[in-house]
Amino acid sequence: MIDSLPLRRRGIVRKAAGGVYDVELDGGDVVSATLRGRLKLEQRTGERVVPGDRVEVELRTGGATIEMVEQRHSQLVRRAPGFRVGRAKVLVANVDQMVAVFAAARPEPRLRMLDRFLVLAEANDLPALIVVNKTDLVSADDVRARFAPYHDAGYGLLYTSVPRGVGIEALRERLCGRVSVFTGPSGAGKSSLLNALEPSLQLRTADLSEAVVKGRHTTVTAELLPLRCGGHVADTPGLRELGLWGVPLDELDFCFPEFRPYLGACRFGGSCTHVPEPGCAVKDALSAGALSSDRYESYRLLRAEAG
Numbered sequence: 549m550i551d552s553l554p555l556r557r558r559g560i561v562r563k564a565a566g567g568v569y570d571v572e573l574d575g576g577d578v579v580s581a582t583l584r585g586r587l588k589l590e591q592r593t594g595e596r597v598v599p600g601d602r603v604e605v606e607l608r609t610g611g612a613t614i615e616m617v618e619q620r621h622s623q624l625v626r627r628a629p630g631f632r633v634g635r636a637k638v639l640v641a642n643v644d645q646m647v648a649v650f651a652a653a654r655p656e657p658r659l660r661m662l663d664r665f666l667v668l669a670e671a672n673d674l675p676a677l678i679v680v681n682k683t684d685l686v687s688a689d690d691v692r693a694r695f696a697p698y699h700d701a702g703y704g705l706l707y708t709s710v711p712r713g714v715g716i717e718a719l720r721e722r723l724c725g726r727v728s729v730f731t732g733p734s735g736a737g738k739s740s741l742l743n744a745l746e747p748s749l750q751l752r753t754a755d756l757s758e759a760v761v762k763g764r765h766t767t768v769t770a771e772l773l774p775l776r777c778g779g780h781v782a783d784t785p786g787l788r789e790l791g792l793w794g795v796p797l798d799e800l801d802f803c804f805p806e807f808r809p810y811l812g813a814c815r816f817g818g819s820c821t822h823v824p825e826p827g828c829a830v831k832d833a834l835s836a837g838a839l840s841s842d843r844y845e846s847y848r849l850l851r852a853e854a855g
């Protein structure tokens with residue numbers, strides 16, 4: 549029971565809705581808290597308290613208030629659609645990694661969408677892990693060949709199957725003690741993977757048709773789900789589908805890590821867009837087979853999208 553004396557405790561915001569914040573205190577207890585007046589004011593001027601924020605909470609008999617928000621070490625930001633400059637919205641604070649979950653089949657992996665998520669991870673300075681799920685539906689060689697460009701680009705890859713229990717422990721190891729944001733299309737098996745890791749979560753899983761129907765209308769409210777081994781997974785329903793977060797156009801080439809060794813060597817230097825220019829080291833590497841043509845095509849399309 550909470551003593552009548554005010555008590556200061558540290559914690560992490562799991563969920564924010566309608567001015568009420570679910571805060572997991574160090575030790576595991578969860579309290580509902582409101583914001584101290586000064587912080588409320590800051591909310592209005594743009595600095596919002598979001599899931600993942602580390603806070604100091606004052607506990608009283610009357611309830612709990614968030615008194616202080618710690619400096620963030622990272623954040624996942626969504627800007628206006630496309631590459632236009634727009635108001636940025638912080639979705640989750642203190643994110644340690646993005647976990648992009650794609651099915652090997654059913655639904656077919658849309659690698660353009662994966663590339664989009666990876667660009668967003670790079671633009672937010674977040675390491676990305678690619679989880680290829682439903683490996684029970686395909687041949688191991690085919691799926692590894694398909695995802696080889698990501699391995700070559702330096703990304704970590706995990707191959708999983710929920711019904712066969714493959715890769716679940718390896719995934720758990722990658723999630724423990726960290727804040728991870730799950731992205732990926734509906735139906736890839738994100739909820740199924742999380743249920744396999746943490747049966748007490750009891751997340752709803754859906755077949756493909758249901759997932760498609762739900763599609764558009766999901767909201768972008770993040771919530772941190774706790775893992776018993778320590779660490780959290782941000783389940784961000786709308787964020788799975790939304791790949792269209794602004795990334796400054798002049799950083800786009802850096803967001804393809806395998807391009808980086810070539811970026812200084814173009815004839816037009818830092819102003820090379822690696823599309824029409826002659827003497828482009830990126831295109832030379834592409835012609836020489838050192839870069840994946842699919843990845844380059846994603847780069848070209850993302851650039852073109854900017855207008």
Ligand SMILES: Nc1nc2c(ncn2[C@@H]2O[C@H](COP(=O)(O)OP(=O)(O)O)[C@@H](O)[C@H]2O)c(=O)[nH]1
Pocket residue numbers: 681682683684685708709710711733734735736737738739740741752753754755756759
């Ligand atoms: N064959 C197979 N089916 C899976 C696997 N993981 C999930 N599923 C099924 O795929 C469907 C979508 O899963 P769900 O977890 O809801 O996907 P989410 O939309 O990404 O959360 C459900 O019918 C799951 O039972 C897997 O590894 N193999």
Ligand SMILES: [Mg+2]
Pocket residue numbers: 738739740752753754
């Ligand atoms: Mg789900």
Ligand SMILES: [Zn+2]
Pocket residue numbers: 814820821822823825827828829830831
């Ligand atoms: Zn170039």
